[in-house]
Amino acid sequence: MDPADAAALAARLEPLHSMIYFVPEVGEELAPAGITRDRDQYFAQRSAPMGAVGPGVVAATFFNFNPALVARSVPMVWAQAAPADVVNARLRAADAALRRLLDDQVSSRAVTEAGELVRRACDGATGEDRPLYAAHADLPWPEEPHLALWHGVTLLREHRGDAHLHALLSAGLSGIEALVTHTATGRGFTVAFAQRSRGWSPEQWSDASAGLTERGLLDAGGTERSGADAPEAGHRGLTETGVALRAEIEDHTTRMSLGPWRHLGAEGTARLREVAAPLSKAVLPAFAVEGVFAPRSPRASSS
Template sequence: MPHAQAEIHRMFELVEPIATVTFSAAVNDAFLALGMRNYWDGYFAGRAAPLGLAPAAVVHAVFYNFADGEVARHIPWVWGKITPQAAIAVRERASAAALRQRIGELAESPDLVRAADLAARAAVSAPAEGRALYAGLRALDMPDEPVARLWHAATLLREFRGDGHNAALVAHGIGGTEAHVLMALALGMRAEQFGRIGHLPEAQLAAVVDRLRERGLVDADGGFTDAGREIKRRIEARTDELAAPAYDVLTADEFGELTAKLEPIAAAAEAAVDD
């Protein structure tokens, strides 16, 4: 059944810290041990693996928000060190271990088992059309072990939402690097201060900001205009709308139960990042 947009956005906030343990140091170490040269090798090997041996141009298109050439520095090089199938296994094993470590005794609780079951039911129920990364992930086996199942379900839900977010960006005419500029401004920082794009050559980043300025989304000082804030608001609202179908399979009571059971798990996972 449909759920309120605010509830869908709250679910995103709960799923995110669970899914993103896959980008932690522990998972990076697991990939480095297998011959990856740096963090980004492991990132692309793990996240792109469900797409198989897709060329860099396809991964770039699916991931959407990397600058030109960034994906090609890692794909297909990583496939000379590890197969997609092996990368999937490493990512799942290391991510589940990282999540277990972050949430401590919650990993053994009946509430986690129930949360994993509800999240998994939602995660495999969503429509896959137009959701390339989600479809690749959904083709994988759902883990039996509860912590691994919860991480995998959270990852499915995150990438389902992410595919929808990319569609919302396309519909609003916002490119990948432009999206990072808007994200930076929403977080109260200038574009060059944002980690995902701050490393870009100054002229390249300036050209991106100039395009947004020409559209009236960024002001002369590089900050948000009212129009810029509004387009960012519309994109986020549309992203939540496009994420909603994943949860239609859950009743209102089940959705509320999943939210309640994820709250302490997500809080523990998020708090551990700051340790």
């Protein structure tokens, strides 16, 4: 299995999972249970498979959120709704959102085939040192093909995400430093959204940036790259050393995430890439939220 192919397929599948963090159907399902704020809904729906865990566990497994922000939501959300109820609400939201976004494709042979291929890939995933993946893997597989596809893609995303945290820690980056270097690539979240949604103040961001500059990872003096990969105006870009570190982080992540793709095999992986492409494209309107993403990046979960 070519690691580059595996990384590309993970990126292609990502929107099919992460649309759940942007669709209104989640709020429609969780608000009646008393979980009304977007932030609380995010923490609740993603951590619910782990049970009624405390803020320390959520901050550790989500990694790039300010622990103080997490503590303002967890464990309060569990006083509003039991984790099992949140899991069920999330699945109902995924059902409604996929029916809306995929439209006629939701009952297509492509969805069924993609779901079958993803499930085969998941048979090659392991849970060692992957707490978020392991928690989600304990959930039963939905019967309806489009929900089986979503569940399987979610497992693959959390499997890779847990590996990504290992790579970030191995690179010596804290949660906020991971976020700063990620936004400095000019891909993914905008700086303003990253600070707001992850709970980091401009002062904390500035301090983290200063430390990364001292390590030679960020350009000093606000020097910026040009072109499609340029960071936002007024924010430092990565140095060559920083670019190399981010590349090694992605390579490390991919190396630790090859199990599912090796299990699926080259032929199955190529077929999944083919059938998933139009499905991933169909859900992209869910990410059309102004001020959230830098150009060219609908991927919500990397850091």
